[in-house]
Amino acid sequence: MEKSPPIAAPRRTRDPETKRAALLDAALHLFTEDGYENVSIADIAKRAGIAVGTVYRFYENKLTLLRAMLESLEDEFVVQMQSDWSQGGDYSARLDRVCLGLFTLSEKRKPLLRLMSMTTDIVYADGSLPGDRIQAQIRLMYGDGLRDGAFLKGDIPLMASMAHGLVEGAMMGWMRNPGLSAANAAGQLASVMKSGFVKNQRS
Amino acid sequence: MEKSPPIAAPRRTRDPETKRAALLDAALHLFTEDGYENVSIADIAKRAGIAVGTVYRFYENKLTLLRAMLESLEDEFVVQMQSDWSQGGDYSARLDRVCLGLFTLSEKRKPLLRLMSMTTDIVYADGSLPGDRIQAQIRLMYGDGLRDGAFLKGDIPLMASMAHGLVEGAMMGWMRNPGLSAANAAGQLASVMKSGFVKNQRS
């Protein structure tokens, strides 16, 4: 009935960034294994070795935590794609590079990637969805190719969405097949991308 | 003083299939609008005009209800694809037909399609995921084309996954763009499918 005074005995054990990393790692594993909705903050805190309240020092609520994870991954992908795309060469070479970069990064971020593919309905604060920034980047790339007359014509948003779907499909297929190397998957993706979207490519 | 007209007896009870339809319709609207986790059984029952307990006569729990909805949609897609694919003609014609069939059905089932895209992490009873049966069908089709030497070679599961992603991407793009007709989207999808996966297709 009466609020009993907390017995708490906190210890300053680790520095904040170590804690944040443990928190993100715990959340990543649990979300991926059990699904966002089936994981409680208490579960995450326990796995991260911190107190429930400490989670809220880092992220204001559960959804913010998820978004932060997905956004950081998207950022990495977008940065990688921009870098690979802008390094010159013909469109064939650029697509090869981008696809390889995508899979190289995917390999490093496999669990996060899996999480992203599981939470497509988590709407961001601005109304966007996970994947939208990647798709926007694809749209830019497609626009470049169109301007040069190197790409097949089509409705830009639709073409970008298809290209994005193709990439996601490739990643899903690769993730489900442990025997397939990232380089191999990247090669096949690039091959389909080129024959599907680039002019004067023979199959 | 006014005699109530004895013309039509109020149908207090409806037959079970009418109820089931009302239930599915209610669930579809609510899940799509608010997301699976944010809709309660009580919400669904109220919208369907039945009692909470009655929901459990039809589906043993909430997840089973969702799965039934998604599975029925997948079934429809698979049946449609099988039918369109098996009607003969060269691979180009068959792909045209399949893509058109896909979008024609999508137009009819738009809300369900949206629901499916929102709930990718809902695992089915057999461990499969929504979309898996569609992908399996695509794999069969790709196998056909490979056997005839008409399709570009590649790792079968990966190619099927990419093709599946391409289809999903096309559908997502089409759903987000209300000005795009189903036939137009189907045409662009077919075009990319052919240049991306079929031999001797010029871009």
Place this chain on the structure above:
Amino acid sequence: MEKSPPIAAPRRTRDPETKRAALLDAALHLFTEDGYENVSIADIAKRAGIAVGTVYRFYENKLTLLRAMLESLEDEFVVQMQSDWSQGGDYSARLDRVCLGLFTLSEKRKPLLRLMSMTTDIVYADGSLPGDRIQAQIRLMYGDGLRDGAFLKGDIPLMASMAHGLVEGAMMGWMRNPGLSAANAAGQLASVMKSGFVKNQRS
């Protein structure tokens, strides 16, 4: 991690109004003993012999429960005062009657009265406070007396507020003194009311 299915085994034991009464009784005792903020819904439910969720069938939240209790008490007081005041006689007789009615009701509702005196800062939905309706009734009575030239003049809201305070003070004093009968307290209150607010009353 996974939401474990409820084991629940509900029993329809008592009729709803019996339950509501048990709920109100439990809330009354606990709020009075420990203070509104120090009592949890779980405490109330346990004492009432019902489940936590059942509390929310009756009242949409904790504050609504409290307000319902206080409002019903206020209503009783207002009705009682209206009745006693409107029965005629000179102002002296009417005040005697009202004061006696007030204390007779107070005797019946002692715990609720105590609760009301403890929760003066609980704002109602319309921005009013507990006691405001009683005070409004007092204002009406004072207005009657003023119109007849029987009451001492003064700023109406202030005079009503003072009269209200006087009543509350009398009740608090009476509640703290178990040896004082309601009739006796009523008499002393009436006496002070008359000499304090009515013209031509000798002390």
Place this chain on the structure above:
Amino acid sequence: MEKSPPIAAPRRTRDPETKRAALLDAALHLFTEDGYENVSIADIAKRAGIAVGTVYRFYENKLTLLRAMLESLEDEFVVQMQSDWSQGGDYSARLDRVCLGLFTLSEKRKPLLRLMSMTTDIVYADGSLPGDRIQAQIRLMYGDGLRDGAFLKGDIPLMASMAHGLVEGAMMGWMRNPGLSAANAAGQLASVMKSGFVKNQRS
């Protein structure tokens, strides 16, 4: 390039009493605006410009802080009343003086007064309630008047409680009516006090 003026050294630390004053001021504003239970120690510390832990150097817990505030106000009132009451004159004059003193002080301490009226259920360490010391002082005054045969007879604790209620009612009425001057309210209170409690006063 711009040299920061070395004229005034920034006072990084303030003396304890300045801090205590800031703390009390912050608490007063926040408690009054949002209610005791809705204000956190962190809120108070932030507004006072001190650290959370520092709050605990001054008051051992949140309730102690509240009590200290209310007790200091009560002390002020009691001292004021004692002073005004003991300065001689007949009872009419003494009551006039006390009432004026009460309202003069109330004007200075309006926020604290409001806080006191909001937290009637906060029990003090010795089991007393806010207002009890004021009431005890009133009892002393009433006892004086009784001894001299100047006051109307009655049960002492009850009469004191009624007088206290009258005072509180006057203050509440005055606080809710911004157009009413303290002197005017004091006059009306004194008038009712005299006709209500003092012998040979005509109404």
Place this chain on the structure above:
DNA sequence: AATGAATGAGAGTTCATTCAT
């Protein structure tokens, strides 16, 4: 078969208090 009141585990979140720095 249909109903919906009842259940209670469990969720996300808050915050008074502590104590290593």
Place this chain on the structure above:
DNA sequence: GATGAATGAACTCTCATTCAT
């Protein structure tokens, strides 16, 4: 002395599921 990150118990409220009617 001052700080504020860390703690975790406790809170209100939800809702999938059950079963007496």
